[in-house]
Amino acid sequence: METKKKTIDDIARxxxxxxxxxxRAISGKGRISEETRRRVLAYINEYNYRPSAIxxxxxxxxxxxxxxxxxxxxxxxxxxxFQKCMWGISRTASRMDYDLIVSMVEEGDISQLVRLVDRxxxxxxxxxxxxxxxxxxxxxxxxxxxxxxxxxxxxEMIIQVDNDHxxxxxxxxxxxxxxxxxxxxxxxxxxxxxxxxxxxxxxxxAFMQAGVFLDSSLIYTDVxxxxxxxxxxxxxxxxxxxxxxxxxxxxxxHVLSKLSRDHYRIPEDIKVASFYNSSLLxxxxxxxxxxxxxxxxxxxxxxxTLLDAIDKKEINRKTLLGYEVLMKESTQx
Amino acid sequence: METKKKTIDDIARxxxxxxxxxxRAISGKGRISEETRRRVLAYINEYNYRPSAIxxxxxxxxxxxxxxxxxxxxxxxxxxxFQKCMWGISRTASRMDYDLIVSMVEEGDISQLVRLVDRxxxxxxxxxxxxxxxxxxxxxxxxxxxxxxxxxxxxEMIIQVDNDHxxxxxxxxxxxxxxxxxxxxxxxxxxxxxxxxxxxxxxxxAFMQAGVFLDSSLIYTDVxxxxxxxxxxxxxxxxxxxxxxxxxxxxxxHVLSKLSRDHYRIPEDIKVASFYNSSLLxxxxxxxxxxxxxxxxxxxxxxxTLLDAIDKKEINRKTLLGYEVLMKESTQx
DNA sequence: CTGAAAGCGCTTACAG
DNA sequence: CTGAAAGCGCTTACAG
Numbered sequence: 286m287e288t289k290k291k292t293i294d295d296i297a298r299x300x301x302x303x304x305x306x307x308x309r310a311i312s313g314k315g316r317i318s319e320e321t322r323r324r325v326l327a328y329i330n331e332y333n334y335r336p337s338a339i340x341x342x343x344x345x346x347x348x349x350x351x352x353x354x355x356x357x358x359x360x361x362x363x364x365x366x367f368q369k370c371m372w373g374i375s376r377t378a379s380r381m382d383y384d385l386i387v388s389m390v391e392e393g394d395i396s397q398l399v400r401l402v403d404r405x406x407x408x409x410x411x412x413x414x415x416x417x418x419x420x421x422x423x424x425x426x427x428x429x430x431x432x433x434x435x436x437x438x439x440x441e442m443i444i445q446v447d448n449d450h451x452x453x454x455x456x457x458x459x460x461x462x463x464x465x466x467x468x469x470x471x472x473x474x475x476x477x478x479x480x481x482x483x484x485x486x487x488x489x490x491a492f493m494q495a496g497v498f499l500d501s502s503l504i505y506t507d508v509x510x511x512x513x514x515x516x517x518x519x520x521x522x523x524x525x526x527x528x529x530x531x532x533x534x535x536x537x538x539h540v541l542s543k544l545s546r547d548h549y550r551i552p553e554d555i556k557v558a559s560f561y562n563s564s565l566l567x568x569x570x571x572x573x574x575x576x577x578x579x580x581x582x583x584x585x586x587x588x589x590t591l592l593d594a595i596d597k598k599e600i601n602r603k604t605l606l607g608y609e610v611l612m613k614e615s616t617q618x
Numbered sequence: 619m620e621t622k623k624k625t626i627d628d629i630a631r632x633x634x635x636x637x638x639x640x641x642r643a644i645s646g647k648g649r650i651s652e653e654t655r656r657r658v659l660a661y662i663n664e665y666n667y668r669p670s671a672i673x674x675x676x677x678x679x680x681x682x683x684x685x686x687x688x689x690x691x692x693x694x695x696x697x698x699x700f701q702k703c704m705w706g707i708s709r710t711a712s713r714m715d716y717d718l719i720v721s722m723v724e725e726g727d728i729s730q731l732v733r734l735v736d737r738x739x740x741x742x743x744x745x746x747x748x749x750x751x752x753x754x755x756x757x758x759x760x761x762x763x764x765x766x767x768x769x770x771x772x773x774e775m776i777i778q779v780d781n782d783h784x785x786x787x788x789x790x791x792x793x794x795x796x797x798x799x800x801x802x803x804x805x806x807x808x809x810x811x812x813x814x815x816x817x818x819x820x821x822x823x824a825f826m827q828a829g830v831f832l833d834s835s836l837i838y839t840d841v842x843x844x845x846x847x848x849x850x851x852x853x854x855x856x857x858x859x860x861x862x863x864x865x866x867x868x869x870x871x872h873v874l875s876k877l878s879r880d881h882y883r884i885p886e887d888i889k890v891a892s893f894y895n896s897s898l899l900x901x902x903x904x905x906x907x908x909x910x911x912x913x914x915x916x917x918x919x920x921x922x923t924l925l926d927a928i929d930k931k932e933i934n935r936k937t938l939l940g941y942e943v944l945m946k947e948s949t950q951x
Numbered sequence: 952c953t954g955a956a957a958g959c960g961c962t963t964a965c966a967g
Numbered sequence: 968c969t970g971a972a973a974g975c976g977c978t979t980a981c982a983g
Binding site: 292293294304305308309312314315336337339340341342343344345 | 959960961962963
């Protein structure tokens with residue numbers, strides 16, 4: 286019953302030609318008569334032949350796999366990011382006949398990634414979320430495995446693709462400043478994430494450029510848990526800030542629930558904005574001013590950059606992608 | 619600079635033995651003297667040699683890859699499920715020297731999966747979330763690719779691993795009934811998901827077994843969007859139900875926000891429970907009675923079941939995993 | 952216990 | 968334009 290998979294040998298025999306020729310007809314490389322190629326292609330089409338990726342891989346010393354490294358300790362609010370990014374990578378990879386292997390890396394344990402490299406199961410790696418001293422990045426660098434970071438990496442030598450968080454944050458902040466909102470507080474997560482450092486820089490730069498005084502006591506970084514977010518909000522309110530910017534949507538949603546519980550009205554009593562947009566905030570009433578990034582595109586660009594790197598094509602060390610500033614009711618004057 | 623990867627030939631030459639012997643020492647198959655094996659192992663250890671998975675794969679006609687099929691059209695509330703499940707699969711796979719390839723399947727488009735099968739890149743597949751007429755399942759069945767469904771599948775012939783949603787829903791409902799709560803409403807999502815059918819059956823069974831009248835007009839199924847959830851809640855309140863059970867946490871969170879907006883107190887005015895627990899509900903005040911499932915375990919069991927199937931070991935067509943009933947304040951009398 | 956040899960299904964100089 | 972042959976790095980009957 287089970288029709289054995291055809292091989293290139295079967296085709297050669299059936300068509301009375303050498304398998305070299307069959308291979309050439311399929312790959313399109315090397316000179317081959319138009320007629321022969323047609324015959325082969327017709328045959329392949331009829332029998333739905335597809336070359337074995339693994340045999341091809343062995344012959345070419347490639348795997349046609351790339352790995353996507355996901356931290357195991359993401360918070361659930363990070364999931365949409367990983368998912369969309371993966372979606373973009375996966376689509377682009379597919380199109381280029383590559384497949385995506387996921388490698389979960391838990392705090393300090395990169396053994397899954399090491400296995401992948403040791404056993405030579407991958408041609409390259411995409412890192413999602415990189416920290417200042419990034420273990421996977423260091424490992425891959427040392428082992429000369431091509432990789433690209435989805436998101437900014439600390440070291441400039443790392444190939445990286447990122448949305449332009451710095452400019453985005455700067456622009457959103459600038460807009461608020463020019464609307465006359467001057468006392469703006471910022472609540473941010475871990476400063477060991479490069480992206481949070483960029484966000485802070487963008488925020489600062491906006492004030493600098495506008496020549497407006499920035500009250501540093503309104504900046505809260507490394508705010509790691511809900512309790513600390515809430516106390517930060519309390520302090521900020523005491524300090525009579527006009528606006529709170531949350532560095533990401535998870536922080537923002539805590540800010541919002543705290544404000545709602547304490548019966549503050551947005552934007553009348555206090556304005557709120559977020560440096561990151563997601564479905565978490567989408568539903569909120571009133572709508573929240575936020576930065577929006579196309580994460581699927583990020584994934585796609587990462588993937589094509591990686592594939593180019595694998596093929597030793599020329600690539601940009603650093604690619605910066607766009608952003609959208611969504612001005613909504615929450616910052617209305 | 620770049621140290622070329624060692625091959626089994628290098629080892630054989632350096633150790634002055636045949637590569638057959640080296641292979642045996644590594645795999646542990648076949649008779650081999652203790653001393654020879656030690657020498658090989660020592661060498662391997664010193665040079666950190668790892669056999670090429672791809673060469674091994676070609677020789678054994680295996681890929682040591684399994685695919686995890688993720689629907690592209692999940693809602694963001696499903697993400698934690700996919701993520702945890704994937705985490706469980708990935709860990710177990712790793713341990714058995716398999717790797718996980720993700721295959722995204724968008725509505726009606728299983729081309730990514732087809733490619734994987736055609737190019738022989740995988741030994742088996744894990745399906746997450748199966749519908750009544752499941753395209754991927756039908757395709758894999760037709761192509762005789764081993765696969766297991768994470769979650770209940772419609773056809774009994776499909777190998778499936780699932781939490782026991784039926785018993786769980788029945789138990790939670792029974793507890794509420796025995797507490798004297800009789801007018802219980804149910805709001806459920808798409809009935810084309812097998813899991814939602816099981817939930818409904820469990821709910822019904824609890825009433826049946828308790829011999830309590832079930833007002834069918836309090837059952838809302840196929841409630842697909844927030845607007846419909848809200849109108850369902852309104853109707854339910856008009857019908858003087860004492861409790862609302864949401865089939866999943868996404869529905870539940872909409873129910874909760876609707877109730878909160880209309881100033882209903884939980885549990886005083888109306889009780890609320892959910893047939894699914896997640897971080898979405900975790901934060902809620904008051905705490906919500908819900909069913910809890912270990913999704914990581916589900917992933918692990920799926921994976922080991924699949925690997926057994928691939929190795930033609932004996933396996934159970936159907937494995938039912940446990941659950942936890944979390945009784946909280948939201949259903950307190 | 953050990954090895955020579957064939958084979959897994961492709962690709963690719965090399966020669967014609 | 969086409970083919971014979973070697974090679975990618977393993978495994979595994981088969982023979983000793």
